[in-house]
Amino acid sequence: MSGRRLRSLGLQVLLAAGLGLLLWQLVGITAANMHERGIQSGFGFLREPAGFAIGESLLPFDSADSTWWALMAGLVNTLRVALPAIVISTVLGTAIGLGRLSPNLLLRGLCKGYVETLRNVPLLLQLLAWYFVVTDLLPAASAALKIAPHLFLSKSGLSLPWFGGEGGAWFDLPVQGAMAVTGGAVLTPEYIALLFGLSLYTASYVAETVRAGIQAVPRGQRDAALALGMSRVQGFRLVLLPQALRSIIPPLTNQHLSLTKNSSLAVAIGYPDLVSIADTTLNQTGRAAECIALIMAVYLVISLFTAGTSAWLERRTGHWAQRS
C-alpha cells in the first residue's frame, strides 16, 4: 500500500472514529440529562400492551397486543400505501412524461398542465382536498351507495368481498348494517385519499424526470437510428430508451424515496401509518426520544433498501445498454 493511500485510509478511520465518538457523546449526554431530570428511558415499553385500537390494519391487531406489534402494524400500513403508490406514480408519470414529448399539441399541453398544476401545489393541501372531497361527496355509511351486489361505497370507504369469512365460508361479503356496512374488505377514504394524493403528486415529478432523461440523449442518436432504417418505435426502444434509462433511474429513485417519506403526511388525514401510531405511542408512554429514534431508524432502513434496489437495477440496465 502506498503512503498516500495509507494516509487517506488513516484519515478516514480517524474521522469515522471521531464521528462515532461524537454520536456516542450525544447519546450519553441525552441519557444523563434525562436521568438527571427523572425521565425514565429505555425500550421496555415496546413489550407492554399497546392499549389503544388501530382503525385499519393488515396484520391482526388487538389492543392487548404489544406496542411493538402496533408499530409493526403501522409499518405494514405505511408499506401498504407506499408500494402501490410507487407503482402507480411510475407508470402514470412515465406516460405523462412521454406525453410531454408527443408531437400532438393537445396531448402535450394537457400533460404540461398536469405537471405544472400538481407539482406546484403543496402535497399536504392536495391530500386534505382529496380527503374532504371524498368524504363530503359520498353518502353516509348507514345508507351506502350500492355499486354492484356486495360492493358498497360510502363515507366509510369502499367495501368489497374478500376471501374467508365466519364459519369457513369462501367469501366474506359486505352487507348493509344499521350503523355501517359490515363484513368484507374495506378500502377506507383515508387510504384512498392518501394513495391517490401521493401517486398523482409524485407522478408529476416522475414525468419531468422521464422527459428530461429522454431529452438528454443527443438528437443525433435518434437521427442515426432512423438513418439505419429503424422505425420510430424501434429507434426509441433500442437506441433512445436504454441510454435514457441510465439518466432516469437515479433521480427516479429519489422520487420513490420522497414518496415513501411523504406518506408520513398520513397523520393529517387520519390514516394509521407508522408515524401516526408512533405518535400515539409517544403520547401514551411519554418515551419521546425512543419513539422518534425508532421512526428515524425505520425510514432509514426503508430508504437504504429502496436505494439498494435501484443501484442493482441501475447496474442491470447498464449491462443491458452495453449489450444492445
Add this chain to the structure above:
Amino acid sequence: MRLAKSAPWLRAAVLLPALLLPFGLAHAGKTLDQIRQRSQLSCGVSTGVIGFSSVDSQGNWRGLDVDVCRAIAAAVLHDPDKVKYVPLNSQQRFTALQSGEVDILSRDTTWTLTRDASMGLSFTAVTYYDGQGFLVPKKLRLTSAKQLKNAEICVQSGTTTEKNLNDYFKAQGVRIKPVVFEKFESAIKAFFSGRCQAYTTDASALAFIRSKEAAKPDDYQVLPELISKEPLAPVVRRGDDEWFAIVKWVVFALIEAEEYGVTRKNVETMKASPNPAIGRLLGSAEDSGKPLGLDRDWAARAVGAVGNYGEIFQRNVGADSPLKLARGLNALWNKGGLMYAPPIR
C-alpha cells in the same frame, strides 16, 4: 512527517466531542429564582381550547388554564401580566416542560400514573375534573354509548382519549373503529362531514364543539355516558419541590378563597375580616407566604388578579361563557363537588 499535516484534523476529531461536555448535565436549578430574574413566568398552554386556553379577538390569552398562570404570576411577580404564553400541541407539551422551555404546563393535561411517575414531571393540584364523552348525530337515534357497535369514531391523537375509548368498549365487548387525526380541525371536519358516527373527547370540549362547530347544533347530541376520569392539573418539572409547592398552593388558595367568600372585588375589605382562616389566607393575620418563600400578600394578589376558583370557572367555562358548563364535579366539596383545598395554616 506526513501525518503532521493532518494533525489539525486529528485534533479536531478528538476535541470536538470534548467541546460538547460543558453542555452536558444542565442543572435543574431553582425555578423561582429564574422566574424572578427574568421577571416573567413561562406558561405552556394549548394551541387553542376554548374555555381553557385560547386567544380572544383582541389577541389576549383567556381561559381557566390561563388564569391559573396569571394567578401564579400575581403571587410570585406581583403582576398577573408578566406571563409569556407558549402554545404547545399534545406532542410537544411534555418535552417543552422537561427541557425547561416552560416553567409550568397549564394545558388541560390529564393526571395519570405514567405521566406523573415516569416522565420527570409532577402534577400539582386538580383545576378541573373532566370526563370523556361522545357527540353523535341525532338522526342515528342513539340513547347510549353502548349502541355504538361497529361504529367509526373520530378522535384527535396525542391524548388519553384513544386509550379510554379502547378500555371502555373492550369492557363492553363492543367493537369500534377509531379514526385518528393529528389536528383538531381535521378530526372535527371529518366528523361533521359524516365520516364517523361519533366524535369523542373530554365532555367540556364536546359542549363547545356542538354549539360552535356544528352547522346545526340541534342535529347533534352528547350521549349521557362519561367513560373516563380526566382530572386536569397544572404540571411542573420534578426536582424543584419549592416551585412545586408554590403552584400547588396558589391553586389551593383560589379554591379556599371561594370557600370563604373572598372575591376579586372584596379581597381588600376581607383583609379586615375577623375570621382567622381568612386572615391567614390573605396575610392580614399570620404570614402564610413565608413557608413558600413568598411575601404575606401572595394569595390576596392572586385572588385580586383573577378572582376565586368559582369566579374563574364562571367566567371561562361556566354560566358567563359560551360553554355554559354546570359546576358538577367541580363544585366545592361542601356543595356536592370535589374541589377541596387542604387548610392554609
